[in-house]
Each structure stands twice: as structure tokens, then as C-alpha cells.
Amino acid sequence: MGHPLSRAGMRRTLLSTATSIALISAGVMGISQAAHAEDTFKVGLVTFLSGGASGPFGVPAAQAAETVIKAINAGELPAPYDSAGVNGLQLESVVIDEAGGPTKQVEEYRNLVQRQNVNAVIGYISSGDCLAVGPVAEEMQTFTIAFDCGTPRLFEDVSNPTYLFRTGLDAVADNVGAAHYLNDAKSDISRLAGIQQNYAWGQDSWQDFTLSMEQLMPDVEIVDNQTPQIFQGNYGTEISALQTRRPDIIHSSMWGGDMEAFVAQANVRGLLEQATAILTTGESGLHRFENQAPNGTILGGRGPFGGFMPENDLSEWFSKAYEAEHGTPPSYPASKMAQALLGLKYAADNSGAEGVPSSEQLAAALKGATFESVSGTVKMALAGGHQAMQPMLYGEYHYSADTGPELRNVRAYKGECVSPPDGQNALEWIKAGFPGADCD
Amino acid sequence: MALQKSEIMLVVAAAVITLLSFAVPDWLAFTTTLAIASAMVVLGVVMLMRAGLVSFGQGLYYCIGGYAVGMGGRFLGITDALVLIGMGVAVTVALAMLLGLLLTRYREIFFAMLTLAFSMILYGILVKSQNLGSTDGFGVGNWTLLWFDPEGGKGSKTVLWLATAVGLAVALFLNRYFGSAIGLACEAIRENEVRVEYMGMSRRQILYINYVIAAAIGSIGGSLTSLAAGHVDPTMAYWTISGEFVFIALLGGTGHVAASFIAAMIFIMVRTYAVELFPNSWQLILGTVLLLIILFLPKGIWSLFTRKRRVAS
Numbered sequence: 001m002g003h004p005l006s007r008a009g010m011r012r013t014l015l016s017t018a019t020s021i022a023l024i025s026a027g028v029m030g031i032s033q034a035a036h037a038e039d040t041f042k043v044g045l046v047t048f049l050s051g052g053a054s055g056p057f058g059v060p061a062a063q064a065a066e067t068v069i070k071a072i073n074a075g076e077l078p079a080p081y082d083s084a085g086v087n088g089l090q091l092e093s094v095v096i097d098e099a100g101g102p103t104k105q106v107e108e109y110r111n112l113v114q115r116q117n118v119n120a121v122i123g124y125i126s127s128g129d130c131l132a133v134g135p136v137a138e139e140m141q142t143f144t145i146a147f148d149c150g151t152p153r154l155f156e157d158v159s160n161p162t163y164l165f166r167t168g169l170d171a172v173a174d175n176v177g178a179a180h181y182l183n184d185a186k187s188d189i190s191r192l193a194g195i196q197q198n199y200a201w202g203q204d205s206w207q208d209f210t211l212s213m214e215q216l217m218p219d220v221e222i223v224d225n226q227t228p229q230i231f232q233g234n235y236g237t238e239i240s241a242l243q244t245r246r247p248d249i250i251h252s253s254m255w256g257g258d259m260e261a262f263v264a265q266a267n268v269r270g271l272l273e274q275a276t277a278i279l280t281t282g283e284s285g286l287h288r289f290e291n292q293a294p295n296g297t298i299l300g301g302r303g304p305f306g307g308f309m310p311e312n313d314l315s316e317w318f319s320k321a322y323e324a325e326h327g328t329p330p331s332y333p334a335s336k337m338a339q340a341l342l343g344l345k346y347a348a349d350n351s352g353a354e355g356v357p358s359s360e361q362l363a364a365a366l367k368g369a370t371f372e373s374v375s376g377t378v379k380m381a382l383a384g385g386h387q388a389m390q391p392m393l394y395g396e397y398h399y400s401a402d403t404g405p406e407l408r409n410v411r412a413y414k415g416e417c418v419s420p421p422d423g424q425n426a427l428e429w430i431k432a433g434f435p436g437a438d439c440d
Numbered sequence: 441m442a443l444q445k446s447e448i449m450l451v452v453a454a455a456v457i458t459l460l461s462f463a464v465p466d467w468l469a470f471t472t473t474l475a476i477a478s479a480m481v482v483l484g485v486v487m488l489m490r491a492g493l494v495s496f497g498q499g500l501y502y503c504i505g506g507y508a509v510g511m512g513g514r515f516l517g518i519t520d521a522l523v524l525i526g527m528g529v530a531v532t533v534a535l536a537m538l539l540g541l542l543l544t545r546y547r548e549i550f551f552a553m554l555t556l557a558f559s560m561i562l563y564g565i566l567v568k569s570q571n572l573g574s575t576d577g578f579g580v581g582n583w584t585l586l587w588f589d590p591e592g593g594k595g596s597k598t599v600l601w602l603a604t605a606v607g608l609a610v611a612l613f614l615n616r617y618f619g620s621a622i623g624l625a626c627e628a629i630r631e632n633e634v635r636v637e638y639m640g641m642s643r644r645q646i647l648y649i650n651y652v653i654a655a656a657i658g659s660i661g662g663s664l665t666s667l668a669a670g671h672v673d674p675t676m677a678y679w680t681i682s683g684e685f686v687f688i689a690l691l692g693g694t695g696h697v698a699a700s701f702i703a704a705m706i707f708i709m710v711r712t713y714a715v716e717l718f719p720n721s722w723q724l725i726l727g728t729v730l731l732l733i734i735l736f737l738p739k740g741i742w743s744l745f746t747r748k749r750r751v752a753s
Contacts, residue, residue, distance in 0.1 A: 049720050096719055097722060103673075107470060107712065111716065132670070157578075200573060
């Protein structure tokens with residue numbers, strides 16, 4: 001009888017020892033992180049490292065951050081960012097996975113600021129995460145850049161921001177731009193259909209797009225909209241349904257693997273011979289569409305990012321450096337992350353601070369600023385100087401063996417054309433016929 | 441009515457948490473709040489487990505509690521936290537009384553799948569509701585607590601005190617409940633339903649009452665989570681969240697009400713440190729740690745305490 005008891009006793013000792021060690025080490029880690037180095041600037045990077053959004057968005061963004069931060073610290077960026085570090089401080093990053101939903105992201109955001117003592121946070125691809133974290137950033141008074149999320153509600157919920165910025169466009173611009181592109185480049189279309197993932201992004205995109213089309217091309221008949229589940233993967237039924245409606249144009253806001261799967265399946269089924277697809281986030285598949293998407297498919301990149309980047313010193317450097325390190329040219333999420341980091345460097349360099357700039361100094365420097373980026377000159381002109389206003393670009397995908405994948409017939413629409421004037425509700429602005437838009 | 445030993449321990453633990461809240465950093469206070477909130481949902485799962493039922497749909501009530509807080513503030517202009525929590529409980533009890541009629545007929549996998557199905561129906565409805573922000577959800581407005589107006593309400597200390605107080609009340613209630621006739625009858629049902637009927641008790645009635653109480657407690661957990669996080673979204677009703685609650689329940693074991701609170705805290709701490717230290721493989725670390733706990737403590741973390749007592753006696 002003694003044998004099993006003593007074994008149980010040993011196991012108990014082992015377990016309690018292990019538990020104590022785990023607890024102590026957790027405590028020690030917490031304390032060691034509380035010590036704050038004065039010669040580095042610590043930035044928290046939050047992006048998807050697991051789940052469906054990691055492959056197309058999260059990981060390219062994290063890779064871009066790695067490339068750009070290395071170059072910032074070495075002072076290898078082209079002018080005007082050729083000084084080493086941010087405000088002379090070495091940039092140190094903490095990467096956090098965005099997976100797990102808004103409640104968990106609020107928790108992790110608080111941990112970043114209070115446990116890890118980051119000086120600033122850059123991140124958030126999911127709109128839900130942005131909406132949840134935005135108010136917390138204001139509450140915790142920490143300089144925060146939302147680099148990718150597209151919800152137009154961000155600065156409606158945080159109506160008077162101090163610390164929260166977005167260095168990209170919202171999803172309204174994607175869809176207003178898409179309608180303008182069709183109006184200019186495909187004026188002969190008559191039947192329009194759509195396919196969107198069944199969640200907020202897809203619903204909002206389709207609403208913005210159809211309202212814009214009613215304004216710009218009122219004669220076009222909207223014949224169908226399919227709403228498959230997100231990450232469904234197989235679109236056979238939806239493709240059949242679309243085929244029977246004989247559309248000329250298929251609008252889709254699907255992203256990542258879903259978008260690529262739909263394009264590949266629709267192409268094989270002949271749907272894309274019958275109709276041209278306009279993919280608002282299609283740029284992320286630009287370098288993978290060979291033999292999958294037909295030439296002439298219209299792609300967007302959520303602004304002048306990825307394959308739509310204008311030619312300037314920064315974009316050339318970024319494309320080269322990114323491709324050298326990661327093997328493929330940068331897609332739009334990578335460019336957007338680079339832009340957010342350049343925005344941070346601009347804000348830090350111009351904060352006028354001695355040593356580590358405070359969140360207030362960073363916010364004051366970036367508010368309403370105009371800074372150079374991989375996407376050209378960025379004007380923080382919306383949401384009271386807290387959101388970038390940028391042009392929206394669409395172009396046709398073409399592949400040939402000589403040139404590889406390229407974008408042709410690219411059209412750019414000015415920021416003033418695709419975004420509502422500051423403070424105006426996007427839906428009302430579209431419904432009223434884009435008052436104040438400057439599109440020439 | 442004299443306090444039992446474990447009740448004194450619970451009161452002491454709550455007092456210690458309240459005192460410590462003045463000393464610990466804000467992030468820890470926030471994490472503790474979330475742990476207490478999810479522990480309450482877990483207690484609901486534990487209640488069902490004691491009756492031999494596994495619910496993969498407790499997220500349904502967690503979500504209703506959360507959305508009651510969000511919608512009460514947004515559409516009805518109610519700001520008092522206790523009223524908001526009460527609203528969630530009222531809606532939850534009404535729904536649970538309806539669903540309970542059907543669910544108490546089922547056992548085992550059928551019960552698990554049906555509960556899962558109902559929570560996924562709510563998820564589907566919320567995803568389709570564009571004026572509630574669809575999958576993005578929406579922000580919870582500022583709230584107050586009785587006469588007390590914490591700045592914006594989301595100040596992590598106030599919500600921690602609220603969660604501790606509510607958590608203590610629920611824990612004390614359940615501690616008595618588990619020892620009551622109906623609580624013990626639940627365990628008897630797990631062992632042998634037919635004998636319970638022969639003893640002159642209605643197993644359906646017992647399971648029904650048990651189910652409704654479990655739902656109400658889950659709703660309180662959801663309300664506290666949304667008061668703390670300041671945002672609600674449909675993932676609260678998604679089945680993976682319900683699965684998480686079942687997991688924490690297994691981790692803690694059904695031995696004692698305190699087990700759920702300890703397990704929730706361990707789960708959330710392991711997760712947050714795994715996310716911080718291994719951003720690319722935190723799920724793997726989390727899974728491994730939890731698997732090891734389950735392997736070595738098949739009856740949950742609480743068996744550490746009971747074993748010691750048994751050895752001592």
C-alpha cells in the first residue's frame with residue numbers, strides 16, 4: 001500500500017515545485033520588464049500571426065515591419081528618413097498575435113502598455129479589433145496607429161481622438177473608387193452582380209458600392225449578390241447562381257484565401273469569361289494569379305499600396321529590400337505597415353522631444369501632418385488630422401511570360417474624390433451624390 | 441446560519457483581491473476582472489457537468505449578457521451597471537426557461553450539440569444584424585455604479601471591485617446550492633436517473649431549474665466582460681468561446697466553486713504570457729500546458745487541494 005501513496009506524494013512534490021517555479025518566473029519576468037530602458041523606443045506591433053488573415057495580411061505586414069525597423073535602426077532608409085533610429089533612439093518591437101477576438105485584444109493592448117511599457121502601438125487588421133481598441137487607446141493615452149483596418153466607424157466611435165491615428169484609407173474609399181473606375185473604364189456594362197463574405201466587411205462594402213453605383217451609373221441593373229460564409233473555401237453553388245444571372249461585372253470585397261479560391265474556381269467554371277471581376281482587395285493576390293485569373297480582371301489595393309505604389313525613392317527601396325529578404329514583392333498590407341512605421345518615425349523625429357517622445361508629443365507631431373511614404377505624400381487630412389487621405393487606384397491584371405504580372409490601365413482617384421469631406425457621414429455623403437467631391 | 445469553512449475562505453479571498461487591487465498594476469487588475477467574469481460562465485458549465493451534462497453553448501448566455509449591457513446603454517440610455525446586468529439576467533432567464541423545456545429532454549452528445557446549435561443561431565442572427573455592427577460589434581457606452589460614477593466606467597479598478605463583489609455573491613450562493621437538496625439531486629441524476637425518480641423527485645424539474653440558474657450566471661459573466669472590455673461582438677456566442685469555458689471547467693474540476701476561479705485565472709495568465717513570449721506559437725504552448733495539467737490532474741486543479749487533505753487525514 002505504501003508504494004502508490006509515495007508515488008502520489010512524489011508527483012505532488014514535483015507538481016507543486018513546477019507550479020512554484022512557473023509562478024516565480026512569471027513574477028520575475030513582470031518585474032524585469034518594468035525596468036524601462038531610456039535609449040530605446042519600444043513599439044508594440046499587433047498583426048495576425050495565426051488564422052485565416054495571417055497568410056495574406058498579417059505575416060506580410062510583420063515581415064515588412066521587420067525589414068523597415070532594421071533599416072530605420074541602421075539609418076539605411078532614403079531621405080528624408082536617413083537618420084538612424086526614431087528621434088535618435090533605437091526602435092525595439094514587441095510582436096503580438098491579433099487572433100482571438102476584440103476582448104482578448106483589449107486585454108493584450110493593456111498588457112502591452114502597462115506590462116511591457118511600449119511607447120506606441122501599431123497594428124490591427126480586423127475592424128472589430130480596431131473598434132474595441134480605439135477607445136482604450138484614448139483612455140490609456142497611448143500613441144496608437146491603426147495601420148490596416150477599414151471600418152468607417154472608427155472615428156465615429158472615437159469622435160474626438162487625441163492618440164489614435166489611421167495611416168490608411170477606410171473601406172468607403174475602396175468602393176467609391178471601384179464605382180468610379182467602372183464608370184470611366186467600363187461604361188458599357190449593364191448587369192452587375194456581387195459576391196461578399198457574410199460579415200461586417202462584406203456587408204458594408206456591398207452597401208457602399210451599390211449606393212455609389214446608383215449615383216454614378218444609375219442604368220446598371222444589380223442582378224444578384226451572393227454572401228458565402230467567411231473561409232468557406234468552396235464557391236460552387238455561388239458561382240452557379242451567378243452564372244444564371246448573366247452579369248457583366250462581378251464586384252467582390254472577399255480577401256485573402258477566399259478571394260483567391262473564388263477567382264480560381266470562377267475561372268475554371270467559365271464565369272470570368274462571361275463577366276469581369278472587380279476585386280477591391282485583389283492586389284494581395286497579384287503575384288499568385290498566374291493561370292488563375294484571366295487578364296483584364298480589375299484589382300484594387302486599398303490605396304496606393306503594393307503593386308500600386310508610385311515610383312519614388314522610398315517605394316523603390318522598400319520593394320527591393322522586402323523582396324531581397326522575403327522572396328516576393330511587397331503586397332498592399334506590407335506597404336501599409338511600412339507606411340505606419342514611417343508615420344511613427346516622422347512623428348518621433350518631429351516631436352521636438354529630448355530622448356523618448358511622449359504620446360502627446362507624437363500625437364501633436366502627426367496630427368494633420370504631411371509626410372513622405374512608400375505610397376507618395378501622405379496627408380493626415382481626415383478625422384481632424386488623424387486619418388490619412390490618399391488616392392484610390394484600380395487597374396487591370398495582365399500576365400505575360402515576358403513581363404510577369406503587371407497592372408495596366410491604372411486609374412487614380414484623388415483622396416478628395418473617394419473620401420467624404422471631414423466630419424461627414426459616408427453613407428449620407430454617397431446618397432447625396434458625393435457633394436464636395438473633387439474628381440478631376 | 442453559520443458560515444462554512446469554505447465560505448469564510450471565499451470571503452477572505454474576495455477581501456484579499458480587493459486589497460491587492462490597490463497595489464497591483466492596472467493590467468493585472470483588468471486580467472483578473474476578465475478571469476472572474478469568465479469563471480462565472482464556467483460555473484454555469486460546472487453546474488451542468490455535475491448533472492452529467494456538457495454544454496457547448498454556454499456562450500449563448502454569455503453573449504446575451506454582453507449584448508444586454510451594450511444595447512441597454514446604446515438604445516435605452518441605461519447607465520447603471522447593476523441595472524444593465526439585471527436586464528441581461530432577465531432576458532437570459534426568459535430564454536433559458538423556453539429552451540430548457542426542450543433541452544432537458546436530451547442527454548450526452550445530443551444535449552451538447554443542441555446547446556451548441558442554439559448559440560450558433562444567435563451568432564448567425566448577430567452577424568446578419570448590420571445595425572448592431574455585424575461581426576465588428578459595437579462599443580459599450582460609459583456606465584455608472586449606483587451613486588458612484590467611475591470616470592467613463594471602464595476604469596479597471598471599479599469594474600474589478602464590482603466583479604469581485606458579484607463573483608463572491610455567486611460563489612457563496614453556489615456553494616450552498618451544491619450542498620442543497622436540488623444540488624445533490626443533480627449529482628444523483630448523473631449517477632442514476634431512474635433511482636432519482638423512484639425517490640419521488642422529478643429529474644426534468646431538477647435539470648430545468650439547474651439549467652436556468654446556470655444560464656443566469658453565464659449572463660452575469662458576459663455582462664461583466666463587456667463592462668470591462670468596453671466592446672461586444674458576436675464571437676461571444678461562437679462555439680469556440682463556449683469550448684473555452686468547457687475547457688476551463690475541466691481544468692478546474694467540479695469539486696468546489698473556487699476551482700473555476702482559480703482555473704480561469706491560470707488559463708488567462710498562461711495565455712497572456714504565451715502570447716507575449718511566443719507570438720508565433722502561443723497556441724502550441726497554451727495547448728501543451730493545458731494538456732499537461734489535464735494529464736497529471738485528471739480531476740482538475742482542485743484535486744491538488746483535496747488530495748492533500750486526504751493524505752493528511
